[in-house]
Amino acid sequence: MWSWSFTWSILPQILEAMKTTILATIVGFAFALVGGLVLALGRRAKNRAISLGTAGIVEFVRSTPLLVQLYFLFYGFPAIGISLSPFSAGVLGLGIHYSAYLSEVYRSGIDAVPRGQWEASKALNFSKGTMWRRIILPQAIRPVIPVLGNYLIVMFKETPVLSAITLVEMLLTAKMIGAESFRYLEAFTLVGILFLILSYGSSLLIRRLELKWSRS
Amino acid sequence: MMVSVDLLPLLFQGAAVTLQVTALSMVVAFVLSFAAGFARLSRIKSIRVASSVYVEVFRGTSLLVQLFWLFFALPLLGIELTALVAGVMALGLNYGAYGSEVVRSAILAIPKGQTEASIALNMSPWLRMRRVILPQALAIMLPSFGNLAIELLKGTSLISLITMADLTYQGMILRTFDSSRTFEIFGLILVMYFVMAYPLTLFMRWLERRFSAGRV
Numbered sequence: 001m002w003s004w005s006f007t008w009s010i011l012p013q014i015l016e017a018m019k020t021t022i023l024a025t026i027v028g029f030a031f032a033l034v035g036g037l038v039l040a041l042g043r044r045a046k047n048r049a050i051s052l053g054t055a056g057i058v059e060f061v062r063s064t065p066l067l068v069q070l071y072f073l074f075y076g077f078p079a080i081g082i083s084l085s086p087f088s089a090g091v092l093g094l095g096i097h098y099s100a101y102l103s104e105v106y107r108s109g110i111d112a113v114p115r116g117q118w119e120a121s122k123a124l125n126f127s128k129g130t131m132w133r134r135i136i137l138p139q140a141i142r143p144v145i146p147v148l149g150n151y152l153i154v155m156f157k158e159t160p161v162l163s164a165i166t167l168v169e170m171l172l173t174a175k176m177i178g179a180e181s182f183r184y185l186e187a188f189t190l191v192g193i194l195f196l197i198l199s200y201g202s203s204l205l206i207r208r209l210e211l212k213w214s215r216s
Numbered sequence: 217m218m219v220s221v222d223l224l225p226l227l228f229q230g231a232a233v234t235l236q237v238t239a240l241s242m243v244v245a246f247v248l249s250f251a252a253g254f255a256r257l258s259r260i261k262s263i264r265v266a267s268s269v270y271v272e273v274f275r276g277t278s279l280l281v282q283l284f285w286l287f288f289a290l291p292l293l294g295i296e297l298t299a300l301v302a303g304v305m306a307l308g309l310n311y312g313a314y315g316s317e318v319v320r321s322a323i324l325a326i327p328k329g330q331t332e333a334s335i336a337l338n339m340s341p342w343l344r345m346r347r348v349i350l351p352q353a354l355a356i357m358l359p360s361f362g363n364l365a366i367e368l369l370k371g372t373s374l375i376s377l378i379t380m381a382d383l384t385y386q387g388m389i390l391r392t393f394d395s396s397r398t399f400e401i402f403g404l405i406l407v408m409y410f411v412m413a414y415p416l417t418l419f420m421r422w423l424e425r426r427f428s429a430g431r432v
Contacts, residue, residue, distance in 0.1 A: 001293060063366060063413035064406045065373035068384055072402040075391060079399040160280040164377055171281060175288075184288040192285060196276040203276075 007186045010177050014190055017173035024091055024169065025156045031095025032155070033148070036102025040110065041132075043103065054103075061100035067161050069093050074165040090162035098155055105147050109140035145213075149206040153199050160191075170194065220404055223390055223397075230386030231408055237303055237372045237382060242365060244308025245315055249361075252312060253319025267316070274313035280374050282306045287378040303375035311368045315361065322356040323349060355427040362420030366413050373409075383408060 042054035061069070074089040084092065113136055121131040163172035174191045178184035255267035274282065283306040286297060297305065326349050334344040376385035387405045391398050 059414075059417075060406075060410055063370070063417065064409040065370040065384065067373040067376070068387070068402060068405050068409060071384070071387065072399075072406060075395075076399040076402045079396055157276075157278040160278045161374065163280070171278075171284065175284070178288060183292070184284075185292040188281065188285045188289040192277040192281045195278050195281060196273060200272060200276045 001185065003183070003186060006181070006183055007190060010174075010187060011190065013177065014170055014173055014187070014194065017168060017170045018194065020087075020167065021156070021159050021169040024087065024094065024159050024162060024167065025152070028091045028094030028098065028159075029152050029155055031091060032098035032102050032151075035095055035099030036106055039099055039103035040106035043107065044110070058100045058103055061097060066093060066097045066158060067164055069097060070161065070165050086162070086165050086167040089165055090159075090167045093165075094155060094158065094162070097158075098151060101151060102148065105144050105151065106140065109144040110136065112143065113139050146206055146210040149209070150203070153202055153206070156202075157195060157199055220400060223401060223404060226386045226390060227383060227404065227408060230381060230383035231412065233380065234369075234372050234382040234384075235412065237300070237307070237375060237380065238369045240304045241307035241311065241368055241372065244304060245311035245364070245368060248308060248312025249315025249319050252316035253323070256316060256320045257323060271313045271316055274310050275317075279306065279310045279371055280377070282310055283374055283378055299375065299378045299380045302378060303372070303380055307368060307371055307375075311364055311371070314367075315364055318357050318360040318364070319353075322353040322360075325356055326352050355424075358420065358424050358427055362417070362424070365420065366416055369413055369416065370409070 039054055039058055043051050043058070045051045045054070070089060070093040073084060073093050074086065077084060077089075117135055117139065118131075121135045126135065159169055160171035162169055163175065166172070168176075170191045171188075174184075174187035177187045252267045252270055255263050256271070258264050258267075283302065286306050287299065287302040290297060290302075330348055330352065331344065334348045339348070372382060373384040376382050376388065379385075381389075383405055387401050390401050
């Protein structure tokens with residue numbers, strides 16, 4: 001059943017598509033890093049309307065499927081006059097979805113900064129901006145870097161969903177190869193193995209980094 | 217949104233399928249979580265290895281890839297699954313792998329003294345697990361299981377891509393009748409997913425409170 005020569009012949013095509021998968025992951029993650037921080041800060045806003053609104057957005061985005069959010073962006077937005085390419089809709093969808101998750105990560109980091117740090121910044125007459133930038137955030141973010149790293153891997157594994165809005169990444173490439181040759185077995189297995197290698201490899205890397213940092 | 221009433225019958229039909237698949241997959245995932253979680257703690261090495269291979273493979277490859285593999289690739293090995301079986305299997309196996317880590321870490325988190333005290337009281341291993349370890353471990357597992365349950369509900373949206381007529385699928389069908397209403401259709405579907413997921417969130421919070429009552 002399994003043909004090795006066919007497997008080797010489609011490997012370059014799938015590796016080529018992996019570039020799109022990885023690019024979408026990186027751009028989406030950059031978006032989520034910024035968006036998550038904005039949501040985390042919004043949730044702490046003194047204005048109750050802003051903080052409750054942000055909490056509502058986070059809860060809503062986390063409770064609804066990425067796939068439907070992508071359909072909403074990709075098929076729904078053109079109906080109100082905003083057309084997005086598959087890549088930008090995909091990256092935007094991933095970014096928004098994971099912003100909601102990352103905001104909780106940031107929040108736990110910010111909550112873990114000792115009270116004394118806030119009081120000391122106030123005593124030293126730092127402005128709010130300086131306090132956040134120089135005192136709170138550096139201490140809040142460092143301990144949560146491994147968690148952020150794990151979300152990067154989770155997001156990477158979520159990118160095949162972007163194939164549903166016609167982004168030609170690894171899975172859609174495999175599906176098209178399968179449709180042409182009716183050899184789904186090799187194509188999908190290959191994609192699975194590539195995902196396994198990359199995500200398992202990077203999770204081992206994160207575990208090692210975590211150990212290294214906790215020692216120093 | 218006032219005119220959305222005509223969309224509702226089909227969407228409710230889809231939501232029923234979504235809930236059905238969620239319930240079935242939850243049962244499969246729950247059973248697998250405990251089976252694989254206990255297997256990871258087994259005294260026999262080959263059982264431990266088999267279980268960790270299962271967990272790493274299903275956590276390391278993406279859910280959608282697994283779904284496509286079961287539905288499109290497996291028939292080429294002579295095993296034909298219906299969309300429902302493939303969907304429930306993929307969701308159950310995938311979330312079972314995540315759940316097994318929850319079970320394993322919760323059991324490991326129970327202090328050694330509990331085990332030693334049970335042995336001193338001459339309890340059999342089965343009784344020890346059932347009456348001493350598990351009741352305490354379950355309270356630790358609940359929050360993570362709650363999160364996984366919501367992830368699973370969201371994950372069911374992917375079965376629309378293997379032709380199951382769930383909520384997301386119905387949205388794609390409705391869109392073909394009148395694509396100018398896509399924004400409204402997917403907006404409505406997002407709200408419906410939220411309405412299904414939020415009670416789950418509240419129920420889990422309630423369960424957590426019940427289980428932690430009287431424990432410190």
